[in-house]
Amino acid sequence: MAEASKPDTSSIDDIQKALEKQIADLRKEVAKINKSISERGAELVADAEDQASGTYDSAAARATRTAQQLRTQAHAVSEAARENPGTTTALVGMIGLLGFLAGMAVGQAMNDTPRRWY
Template sequence: MADTSKSDAPDIDDIRKTLEKQIAELRKEITKINKSISARGAEMLDDASEQASDFYETAAARASRTAQQLRSQAHAVSEVARENPGTTTAVVVVIGLLGFLAGLAIGQSMNDTHRRWY
């Protein structure tokens, strides 16, 4: 019986050593995987940052061009208004009158229909 327990002991030690070696290898693999995931995440973050920067630069350039065009058109309109004050006044009066009439029409249409005819 003593021989059987002695022969089992080396097998358990061998198994333990094998398992410890496999665990150490698995830890190394997990470390490699974590580094790989971290590197990939950093690459994705850099790509997203570049795309956002490109989008911002494009939008800023378009906004600048649009603002410049609006300034140019506003300047042209103000020049025409300065050169033709009578026409400008007439246009403003007509627009104001049309707005007033539209307000009256909307106000009348929103009133109670029975009260309109009395």
């Protein structure tokens, strides 16, 4: 009987060694996959950073151009107002009157009880 148990033990040892080798191989493959995923993730992050940087630079350039145009137009308006003070006063007065009338109309429309002007 002792001879019968030896072949069983050696085959079990062989199976165990084969399984351990397969597990070690699987661990190596998982490590390779993890490394590949990590590298790809780093590439994606770098691409996203480049794209965000480009977008920011483009937006900053547009904002600078827009601010310059607004300054130029504001300067032109202020020059026109300085050259024509009477017209400017009349225009501001008309805008104020129109705003007052619009406010009155909105106030009357929001009021629940109708009022008449006598």
